Amino acid sequence: MLAPKKTKFRKMQKGRLRGPAIRGASIDFGEIGIKAMEHGKLTSQQIEAARVAIMRHIKRGGKVWIRVFPDRVRTEKPAEVRQGKGKGSPVGWFAPVKPGRVLYEIKGVDIDTAKAALTRAQHKLPIKTKIVVREGF
Numbered sequence: 001m002l003a004p005k006k007t008k009f010r011k012m013q014k015g016r017l018r019g020p021a022i023r024g025a026s027i028d029f030g031e032i033g034i035k036a037m038e039h040g041k042l043t044s045q046q047i048e049a050a051r052v053a054i055m056r057h058i059k060r061g062g063k064v065w066i067r068v069f070p071d072r073v074r075t076e077k078p079a080e081v082r083q084g085k086g087k088g089s090p091v092g093w094f095a096p097v098k099p100g101r102v103l104y105e106i107k108g109v110d111i112d113t114a115k116a117a118l119t120r121a122q123h124k125l126p127i128k129t130k131i132v133v134r135e136g137f
Helices: 044-058 111-124
Strands: 032-036 040-043 063-066 072-076 089-097 102-107 129-133
Touching (some): 040 072, 044 063, 044 089, 044 111
Antiparallel strands (some): 032 102, 063 102
16 A cells, blocks of 8 residues: 655644645646546545556556555544543545546556546545546547
8 A cells, every 4th residue: 555655743734625736637647537526535545446446457558647645644543532632643644635636547548448447446436536538639
């Protein structure tokens, strides 16, 4: 699963997801991709599950780019613990996603196979997404 090798601090503040994505909002590497249509948090497990679904469908025929990386930590307090006594322990990593962000890109396979593979990947993600094709393709 994806995770940063090293971070400056173990825990971080939650923050807010507001506004559209400015960076990473266009297809730069591949020919067809998945674009987020709403705010959300993708865990490293969800990113990996979608990647595996794409790779299995295209049978490792083309090239796949993952355009998001889970670099924010998620913390949790244990079950049935009273409030207070500080922040919980780190349990996993997630990537904050804004609407308009391109999540995956594919190149090197025919358009029907790519669309079918990306549709399978969409089912693994917890946010609304759409399939977009690069202009001039």
